[in-house]
Amino acid sequence: MHHTSRLEVSAGAYAQNIEFLRTRIPPTTQISAVVKGNAYGHGITQMVEIAENAGIRHFSTFSSDEARKVNSAKKQESEIMIMGMLYPEELPELIVQDIQFYVFDFCRLELAIQAAKMVGRPAKIHVEVETGFHRTGFENSDLPQLIRILKENEVHLALKGICTHYAGAESSVNHERVRGQIIRFREFKNSLEREEIYFERTHTACSAATLLFPETHADMVRIGIASYGFWPTQETFSLLKHTLEKENQNPLRRLLTWKSEIMSFKKVAKGEFVGYGLSFCAPRDLNLAIVPIGYSHGYGRNLSNQGQVLIQGQFCPVIGTVNMNAIAVDISHLNEYTPGEEVILIGNQGENEITVASFAETSHLVNYEMLSRLPSEIPRKVVD
Numbered sequence: 001m002h003h004t005s006r007l008e009v010s011a012g013a014y015a016q017n018i019e020f021l022r023t024r025i026p027p028t029t030q031i032s033a034v035v036k037g038n039a040y041g042h043g044i045t046q047m048v049e050i051a052e053n054a055g056i057r058h059f060s061t062f063s064s065d066e067a068r069k070v071n072s073a074k075k076q077e078s079e080i081m082i083m084g085m086l087y088p089e090e091l092p093e094l095i096v097q098d099i100q101f102y103v104f105d106f107c108r109l110e111l112a113i114q115a116a117k118m119v120g121r122p123a124k125i126h127v128e129v130e131t132g133f134h135r136t137g138f139e140n141s142d143l144p145q146l147i148r149i150l151k152e153n154e155v156h157l158a159l160k161g162i163c164t165h166y167a168g169a170e171s172s173v174n175h176e177r178v179r180g181q182i183i184r185f186r187e188f189k190n191s192l193e194r195e196e197i198y199f200e201r202t203h204t205a206c207s208a209a210t211l212l213f214p215e216t217h218a219d220m221v222r223i224g225i226a227s228y229g230f231w232p233t234q235e236t237f238s239l240l241k242h243t244l245e246k247e248n249q250n251p252l253r254r255l256l257t258w259k260s261e262i263m264s265f266k267k268v269a270k271g272e273f274v275g276y277g278l279s280f281c282a283p284r285d286l287n288l289a290i291v292p293i294g295y296s297h298g299y300g301r302n303l304s305n306q307g308q309v310l311i312q313g314q315f316c317p318v319i320g321t322v323n324m325n326a327i328a329v330d331i332s333h334l335n336e337y338t339p340g341e342e343v344i345l346i347g348n349q350g351e352n353e354i355t356v357a358s359f360a361e362t363s364h365l366v367n368y369e370m371l372s373r374l375p376s377e378i379p380r381k382v383v384d
């Protein structure tokens with residue numbers, strides 16, 4: 001089947017990003033590749049292959065369906081950890097498949113113990129601590145009950161990890177809050193250790209914490225956005241750039257290129273409106289190219305009269321509204337063109353580049369959101 005656009009995912013860029021991240025953490029700290037949100041839009045199956053080839057042996061997902069995708073894509077003895085959603089009835093199967101998961105409340109803890117008893121194998125759990133993010137995690141007041149249950153069920157639980165998540169390490173306005181979280185986490189962990197409850201690994205850091213708070217590195221870091229070649233925020237790069245080996249030079253490389261092609265051409269006379277409504281009136285005679293990509297493909301409606309694409313290495317602005325399946329772009333400044341010619345929606349062509357950030361900023365989306373909204377149906381191909 002033909003699709004109207006294609007995504008290319010660069011294995012070389014990923015390997016380079018991982019290499020850079022490894023220079024920022026101790027050699028004993030493991031990297032878990034966070035592949036939630038269809039691997040930030042890159043495709044779970046493709047990313048597992050790329051990551052394992054780059055030496056990654058640990059994957060973090062949000063949900064059990066993502067964990068199963070990793071499980072069927074992996075070719076190495078990689079560990080899989082679910083940080084969020086799973087259904088109680090799946091627990092026995094997940095334990096049998098050796099899939100690890102977060103436990104952040106007593107309800108899930110009890111279900112894990114029951115399931116472990118049922119299948120006759122310990123559940124591999126990561127105990128999540130509430131330190132100030134206020135989404136999930138055990139509170140300080142839960143400690144006595146938590147200690148009792150963990151001790152009573154020692155044989156049914158493999159304590160793989162103790163963890164938390166920081167509330168916005170990517171912006172310095174939140175750094176006071178993050179520092180408080182670091183302290184509360186340490187206290188919680190100490191309380192368990194005083195009761196001789198130990199965990200195989202401590203892990204708390206996402207990309208921004210890994211890059212900006214070395215004291216959070218511990219045994220493992222959970223890296224998403226940076227491994228895909230993006231800074232969590234522009235500020236993260238600003239705060240960090242003076243410490244880089246090549247000062248001020250961005251060491252991260254984008255993996256993703258998004259391509260489509262020209263479907264058709266249209267000449268529009270001065271004074272005519274283009275597309276639905278009155279949002280664009282031709283200020284002069286125009287030559288337009290129609291590209292078969294629209295908001296149903298993840299090319300946001302808010303790029304109407306805002307977005308740009310590359311054709312023949314030249315920027316071509318989006319004219320009028322982004323439709324469900326198509327956009328019009330101005331190619332009046334190009335001399336010759338042919339149907340089927342390559343159109344770059346994200347990526348390089350010639351000297352020029354459409355960055356996800358420029359794309360995301362004009363559409364008021366951060367990188368994370370724009371990437372994870374790329375529909376899973378668009379074919380993804382691994383390239384060097």
Ligand SMILES: *Cc1c(COP(=O)(O)O)cnc(C)c1O
Binds near residue numbers: 224
């Ligand atoms: C998404 C996520 C991460 C990774 O965050 P990045 O900013 O993309 O590195 C780490 N930990 C948890 C719990 C997450 O949900």
